[in-house]
Amino acid sequence: MAKLFRAVIMGPPGSGKGTISERIAQRFGLTRLSSGDFIRENIAANTDAGVLAKTYIERGLLVPDHVMTRLLLPRLEEMTRHSWLMDGFPRTLAQAEALNSTCDLDLVISLNIPYETLKERLSDRWIHPASGRVYNMGFNPPHVQGRDDISGEPLIQQDDDKPEALVARLRHYKDVAKPIIDLYKSKGILHTFSGTETDRIWPYINSLLSTKIPSTSQTDTQCIPMP
Ligand SMILES: Nc1nc2c(ncn2[C@H]2C[C@H](O)[C@@H](COP(=O)(O)OP(=O)(O)OP(=O)(O)O)O2)c(=O)[nH]1
Numbered sequence: 001m002a003k004l005f006r007a008v009i010m011g012p013p014g015s016g017k018g019t020i021s022e023r024i025a026q027r028f029g030l031t032r033l034s035s036g037d038f039i040r041e042n043i044a045a046n047t048d049a050g051v052l053a054k055t056y057i058e059r060g061l062l063v064p065d066h067v068m069t070r071l072l073l074p075r076l077e078e079m080t081r082h083s084w085l086m087d088g089f090p091r092t093l094a095q096a097e098a099l100n101s102t103c104d105l106d107l108v109i110s111l112n113i114p115y116e117t118l119k120e121r122l123s124d125r126w127i128h129p130a131s132g133r134v135y136n137m138g139f140n141p142p143h144v145q146g147r148d149d150i151s152g153e154p155l156i157q158q159d160d161d162k163p164e165a166l167v168a169r170l171r172h173y174k175d176v177a178k179p180i181i182d183l184y185k186s187k188g189i190l191h192t193f194s195g196t197e198t199d200r201i202w203p204y205i206n207s208l209l210s211t212k213i214p215s216t217s218q219t220d221t222q223c224i225p226m227p
C-alpha cells in the first residue's frame with residue numbers, strides 16, 4: 001500500500017489556504033481536513049466538545065486548546081489509511097505540540113502573502129455558509145451574482161472579513177504563528193511560499209508535492225494514540 005502522507009497548510013486569513021487545499025486534494029487525492037468543518041460537524045451533532053466549542057465561537061473567540069485537541073486528535077488517529085492535508089490546525093504552539101506527539105507530519109506549507117493583498121481579497125470574499133464554498137468577486141465569482149453555484153442559495157459576507165476586524169486578525173495571526181513556524185522550521189519540514197497570486201504560487205506547490213508524495217511504498221504509517 002502507498003505510504004501515507006500528512007501535511008498541514010498555514011497562512012493568515014485570506015492567504016488562500018482553502019483555495020490551495022482544494023487544489024491539492026483534487027490533484028493528489030489527499031483528504032482535505034478543516035478544523036472549522038470538524039467544529040461545525042460537532043456542533044451540529046451536539047457532541048460534548050461541540051457544545052463547548054460553540055460557546056467560544058459565538059463570542060468570536062478561538063476554541064481552547066484542550067477542546068480542540070479532544071475534538072481533532074481522535075479523528076486523526078482514526079485516519080490510518082488516508083493521506084490528509086489539514087487546514088486550520090494547529091493554530092497555537094500547544095496544538096502543534098499535541099499534534100506532534102500524535103503523528104509525524106511529512107510537510108508544512110506556509111503561505112506568506114502581503115498585507116495589502118489580504119485586505120483586498122477578504123473585503124471581496126463571499127461564502128455559502130451551509131457548504132463553506134468560498135467565492136471572490138474578482139478571482140472566482142459565482143455564476144450568478146450573490147448566489148451559490150450548486151444550491152443557488154444566497155451568499156454572505158462574514159463580519160470577520162470586514163475591514164475593521166481585519167487588522168486585528170492579521171496581527172494576531174503573526175504573533176501566534178511565529179513559534180509554530182519556528183518549530184516546523186527546526187524539524188526541517190517547513191516550506192514557505194510567497195506571492196500575491198494563488199495561480200502563481202500553485203505551480204511551485206504542485207511541483208514540490210509531486211516530488212514528495214510517493215506513488216507506492218511498502219510501509220504504512222499510523223498516527224499513534226495519545227497516552
Ligand atoms: N484576487 C485573488 N483572490 C484570491 C486569490 N487566491 C484566493 N483568492 C480569494 C478566494 C477568497 O475569496 C479569498 C481568500 O481565499 P481562501 O478562502 O482560500 O483563504 P483562506 O482559507 O486562507 O482564508 P481563511 O483562513 O478561511 O480566512 O481570496 C488570488 O490569487 N487572487
Ligand SMILES: Nc1ncnc2c1ncn2[C@@H]1O[C@H](COP(=O)(O)OP(=O)(O)O)[C@@H](O)[C@H]1O
Pocket residue numbers: 013035036037039056057060061062063064068088089090091092095160
Ligand atoms: N485550531 C483551532 N483552534 C482554536 N479555534 C479554532 C481552530 N480552528 C477553528 N477554530 C474556531 O472555529 C472558527 C471557525 O474556523 P474556520 O472555519 O477555520 O474559520 P475562520 O476563517 O473564522 O478561522 C474559528 O473562528 C475559531 O473560533
